[in-house]
Amino acid sequence: MQLKNDLLLRAARGEAVERTPVWLMRQAGRILPEYRAVRESLSGFKELVETPEFAAEVTIQPVDILDVDAAIIFSDILVVPEAMGCTYEMIEKRGPIFPNTIRSEEDMRKLRVADPHEHLHYVLDAIKITKRALNGRVPLIGFAGAPWTILAYMVEGSGSKTFSHARGMLYTNPRLAHQLLRMITDTTIAYLKAQVEAGANLIQIFDSWAGILSPAHYRQFALPYISEICNAIRNVPVTVFAKGAFFAMEDFSKLNCETIGVDWNMEVNKVRQQVGPNKTLQGNMDPCLLYSSFETIQDETIKMLKEFGPHRHIANLGHGVYPDTDPEKVKCFVQTVKEFSPILKSEGV
Ligand SMILES: Cc1c2[nH]c(c1CCC(=O)O)Cc1[nH]c(c(CCC(=O)O)c1C)Cc1[nH]c(c(CCC(=O)O)c1C)Cc1[nH]c(c(C)c1CCC(=O)O)C2
Secondary structure: OOOOOOHHHHHHHOOOOOOOOEOOOOOOOOOOHHHHHHHHOOOOHHHHHHOHHHHHHHHHHHHHHHOOOOEEOOOOOOHHHHHHOOOOEEEOOOEEEOOOOOOOHHHHOOOOOOOHHHHOHHHHHHHHHHHHHHOOOOOEEEEEEOHHHHHHHHHHOEOOOOOHHHHHHHHHOHHHHHHHHHHHHHHHHHHHHHHHHHOOOEEEEEEOOHHHOOHHHHHHHHHHHHHHHHHHOOOOOEEEEEOOOHHHHHHHHOOOOOEEEEOOOOOHHHHHHHHOOOOEEEEEEOHHHHHOOHHHHHHHHHHHHHHHOOOOEEEEEOOOOOOOOOHHHHHHHHHHHHHHHHHHHHOOO
16 A cells, blocks of 8 residues: 655655654553553553554554654564563563573573464554554554564563673573574564565664673674574665664664664764765654753754754654653654754755
């Protein structure tokens, strides 16, 4: 189906756009009372993720309410380890827990390369329902975690400040780490291909824990697998968002992907120099800006638009929106991009 608003896809491919497209990482859920109402009618987070009709409903809420230029399918990066045989629980206000971690050859034997049509059909169904309901209003973003970030959760068993078990494995048993990364990558490629077949218009890879690795480990244990995924997904644009990986920007310039995510620790002009002119950049507002006044949000958003320039930019935060953010402040961010980017474009800023 022809998209009515394809700004995101054109910006990703480096084509001309009338204005800069805008959406927010983690826009689906958390900040919206409408999301919480759906969530509270169910037994928990997992029921919402695994029930395609509800997942589709909360995917579309931010498009209706926040007026963003894209929807991102409501799911989680942790559905991949679950499909591989490593189940997670989502503990209210604490985050995910994996009762059985992967730390030995024996633990590995319990895992499989998942078939997305068998083990992740609920996400594929949610994508199909969402696409039908969106009726071409905006593109739908599919996603997965990058293999390193998924390994980090499977080995650690929960969120962590240090991920010391996961990082430790890279020193103590690199062979096992590569074996696990191999299985995660194979599952992820099949899963993302299935998301595209189901209707996803763009794919984003979240490497949320990129920034805790040394550059050498990142090149050994993260980049090659991301590169494989990029090479495998060729019908739709791909975005690689690696939080904190300022040291890898030159490596990213060589990836077979269209867009690179930028967080607020990174200097936009330096990143642009490092990745060159042939990639689109996405980001990079500090989510904490949205705690400030409407006036400050406007000023800082305009500053950000000027920094990136009018071409090859997708406006976003530098990481997911925080749960205690006022949706009105998000609307202010979105509207400022929509209002000012065409003006800056016409002024040639
Ligand atoms: C690391 C990571 C996870 N999940 C995700 C990442 C990568 C992005 C990032 O770095 O933030 C990705 C994710 N998780 C969720 C989405 C949905 C789509 C969207 O709004 O972007 C996406 C894209 C829903 C969710 N995933 C989660 C929630 C909150 C749970 C709830 O509603 O009760 C939502 C809406 C839970 C989750 N899921 C995860 C954690 C650590 C937590 C607990 C803390 C938190 O709330 O963020 C793992």
